Amino acid sequence: QITLKESGPTLVKPTQTLALTCTFSGFSLSASGVGVGWIRQPPGKALEWLAIIYWDDEKRYSPSLKSRLTITKDTSKNQVVLTMTNMDPVDTATYYCAHRRGGGIFDYWARGTLVTVSS
Amino acid sequence: SYVLTQPPSVSVAPGQTARITCGGNNIGRKSVQWYQQRPGQAPVLVVYDDIDRPSGIPERFSGSNSGNTATLTISRVEAGDEADYYCQVWDSSSDHVYVFGSGTKVTVL
Numbered sequence: 001q002i003t004l005k006e007s008g009p010t011l012v013k014p015t016q017t018l019a020l021t022c023t024f025s026g027f028s029l030s031a032s033g034v035g036v037g038w039i040r041q042p043p044g045k046a047l048e049w050l051a052i053i054y055w056d057d058e059k060r061y062s063p064s065l066k067s068r069l070t071i072t073k074d075t076s077k078n079q080v081v082l083t084m085t086n087m088d089p090v091d092t093a094t095y096y097c098a099h100r101r102g103g104g105i106f107d108y109w110a111r112g113t114l115v116t117v118s119s
Numbered sequence: 120s121y122v123l124t125q126p127p128s129v130s131v132a133p134g135q136t137a138r139i140t141c142g143g144n145n146i147g148r149k150s151v152q153w154y155q156q157r158p159g160q161a162p163v164l165v166v167y168d169d170i171d172r173p174s175g176i177p178e179r180f181s182g183s184n185s186g187n188t189a190t191l192t193i194s195r196v197e198a199g200d201e202a203d204y205y206c207q208v209w210d211s212s213s214d215h216v217y218v219f220g221s222g223t224k225v226t227v228l
Contacts, residue, residue: 106217
């Protein structure tokens with residue numbers, strides 16, 4: 001079955017760069033149509049899509065955060081890495097990675113990791 | 120950018136029907152997904168492509184989409200349905216972005 005899990009720091013300081021890794025199993029990121037996306041959720045607020053990387057290495061970013069985000073994949077390790085530069089306290093949120101099947105559907109989600117930005 | 124609008128809250132008595140709307144410009148031309156998020160948990164897909172249910176999701180959950188409004192309907196509401204619900208679309212016409220709605224808190228009275 002498909003599973004995903006995020007890993008990375010739980011606390012970062014303002015202006016630092018955040019790097020989160022999504023390690024997955026049960027699917028191949030080489031399969032046509034497949035993608036892995038990142039979504040975040042500030043405490044008590046709504047979901048916000050951040051970025052996605054597709055099987056063919058195409059990448060898409062949220063227009064409002066595009067300048068700060070980079071998404072990469074390592075197919076051999078079944079991992080996707082999201083980096084976000086210049087972190088600010090407003091970036092405090094639970095960060096999720098999710099499997100995207102064809103058609104823009106996120107059908108499997110990881111449990112999420114809470115990242116706090118504070119000095 | 121494309122915006123999805125949901126009511127902040129919906130209250131329903133057990134056994135009754137809850138309807139959650141998701142408004143967007145010509146949303147009927149897009150495929151809509153719905154996610155359920157219980158407190159402290161990750162979102163779970165409950166409806167995709169407007170009307171389809173993943174395996175394991177009860178038939179009580181159904182979706183529709185037309186014009187400027189998509190709707191998630193929960194029939195015979197149970198206490199376990201109390202959660203936040205989010206609609207989502209893939210705006211393939213504009214930078215291929217994914218958009219989530221503002222979320223609706225369903226309270227079972």
